[in-house]
Amino acid sequence: xxxxxxxxxxxxxxxxxxxxxxxxxxxxxxxxxxxxxxxxxxxxxxxxxxxxxxxxxxxxxxxxxxxxxxxxxxxxxxxxxxxxxxxxxxxxxxxxxxxxxxxxxxxxxxxxxxxxxxxxxxxxxxxxxxxxxxxxxxxxxxxxxxxxxxxxxxxxxxxxxxxxxxxxxxxxxxxxxxxxxxxxxxxxxxxxxxxxxxxxxxxxxxxxxxxxxxxxxxxxxxxxxxxxxxxxxxxxxxxxxxxxxxxxxxxxxxxxxxxxxxxxxxxxxxxxxxxxxxxxxxxxxxxxxxxxxxxxxxxxxxxxxxxxxxxxxxxxxxxxxxxxxxxxxxxxxxxxxxxxxxxxxxxxxxxxxxxxxxxxxxxxxxxx
Ligand code: EPU
Numbered sequence: 120x121x122x123x124x125x126x127x128x129x130x131x132x133x134x135x136x137x138x139x140x141x142x143x144x145x146x147x148x149x150x151x152x153x154x155x156x157x158x159x160x161x162x163x164x165x166x167x168x169x170x171x172x173x174x175x176x177x178x179x180x181x182x183x184x185x186x187x188x189x190x191x192x193x194x195x196x197x198x199x200x201x202x203x204x205x206x207x208x209x210x211x212x213x214x215x216x217x218x219x220x221x222x223x224x225x226x227x228x229x230x231x232x233x234x235x236x237x238x239x240x241x242x243x244x245x246x247x248x249x250x251x252x253x254x255x256x257x258x259x260x261x262x263x264x265x266x267x268x269x270x271x272x273x274x275x276x277x278x279x280x281x282x283x284x285x286x287x288x289x290x291x292x293x294x295x296x297x298x299x300x301x302x303x304x305x306x307x308x309x310x311x312x313x314x315x316x317x318x319x320x321x322x323x324x325x326x327x328x329x330x331x332x333x334x335x336x337x338x339x340x341x342x343x344x345x346x347x348x349x350x351x352x353x354x355x356x357x358x359x360x361x362x363x364x365x366x367x368x369x370x371x372x373x374x375x376x377x378x379x380x381x382x383x384x385x386x387x388x389x390x391x392x393x394x395x396x397x398x399x400x401x402x403x404x405x406x407x408x409x410x411x412x413x414x415x416x417x418x419x420x421x422x423x424x425x426x427x428x429x430x431x432x433x434x435x436x437x438x439x440x441x442x443x444x445x446x447x448x449x450x451x452x453x454x455x456x457x458x459x460x461x462x463x464x465x466x467x468x469x470x471x472x473x474x475x476x477x478x479x480x481x482x483x484x485x486x487x
Contacts, residue, residue, distance in 0.1 A: 121145070121152035122200075123159070132198070133183035134253060135458065136380030136449045139486060141196040148200045150281055150288075150317055157283060162195055169194040175312050178484055181258030182230070185382050189455045190486020197315065199228035199257055204237050207320070222276060223321045227257030231264070238323055239362045245274045245323035247358055248330050250365040253376060253383065257316035261305040263298050267333040267365060272298035276322040278305075280314035289314060300417075301387055301480055327354070329361055339364035372443050380449030381440065385462065386420040387480040399473055420469070420477045421445035427468045437461040455486065
């Protein structure tokens with residue numbers, strides 16, 4: 120069923136706990152309901168008015184776990200209520216079919232962690248390192264969510280969209296999605312205004328293939344000293360054990376949005392030219408970093424923010440989480456402008472200290 124709310128409170132639609140409103144919140148379960156919404160004269164007028172002012176015609180949200188509304192939003196917020204996971208190949212779980220690929224069709228409004236749980240329960244490898252990442256399937260595919268050495272783009276076969284301009288379905292193959300670190304074509308205005316993700320085809324594996332490179336996962340599983348060969352030869356850890364370890368790591372480091380408002384990592388980890396990286400490393404030899412290629416290195420923004428003295432500190436009712444400086448939190452009743460002020464202060468401080476301008480990872484949805 121579709122649900123259209125005017126002057127809609129968004130408190131329960133964003134994990135930052137921002138008490139803001141949208142002119143319209145329109146939720147739908149099916150593509151035909153989405154089309155009815157887009158054709159509704161009041162909604163169409165609002166979308167046109169936003170477009171005329173140079174803004175996106177609408178904002179499509181998932182569960183609001185990676186965004187910050189910077190104020191009341193004068194336009195149309197869309198949200199898919201379509202949920203479901205179906206197998207489209209290799210349906211026979213009981214057979215000796217242990218090395219095949221399994222394709223899953225996941226509706227855009229499905230909770231991402233429900234997909235991870237389904238795969239662990241059914242012996243399907245791939246998403247386990249991405250367990251407990253908040254959000255829904257559609258947003259996960261747009262955002263290219265990642266954690267512990269895995270990005271969702273590695274699991275995506277196709278992203279199925281509704282093309283608003285052409286009024287028909289459009290399917291993007293993974294290699295057409297422009298995927299990069301927290302990056303895809305659907306994050307950019309031209310495509311964001313045109314394509315709405317309705318479902319995603321995931322490619323998961325029956326063959327046992329785990330990604331245990333991230334030291335924290337090995338530590339959590341107590342297998343730091345077990346060789347790759349021994350791990351490959353044994354059936355331990357199990358898929359479920361890896362999922363459980365990832366969940367334990369996340370619960371230990373990241374605040375539960377149900378308890379304390381936040382949107383996960385607030386900033387992206389910057390990838391810098393080595394001419395920028397080496398002088399900083401000379402000054403901070405213990406700085407954690409990841410080699411990207413011969414000329415570029417990724418520096419954890421959380422480390423830089425901590426070096427600036429922000430870990431666990433507040434500015435008004437906005438704060439920096441005590442266990443992970445990449446996460447900004449709502450200490451209770453924070454207004455959007457308080458989070459924005461903290462964000463800008465941190466960006467300026469990091470730039471002053473390291474000469475690197477970090478960028479938000481969360482989507483800032485401009486209120487007016
Ligand atoms: N670090 C600090 N101080 C901090 C935070 C981190 O020194 O306050 C150091 C850590 O000790 C470590 C390094 O920075 O050496 C990296 O930290 P961590 O492994 O916690 O990961 P991250 O780079 O801060 C990224 C993702 C997370 C993801 C983790 C694990 C981004 C923007 N964030 O964080 O994703 O869970 O790696 O793979 O890439 C999210 O996107 O919302 C998110 C939580």
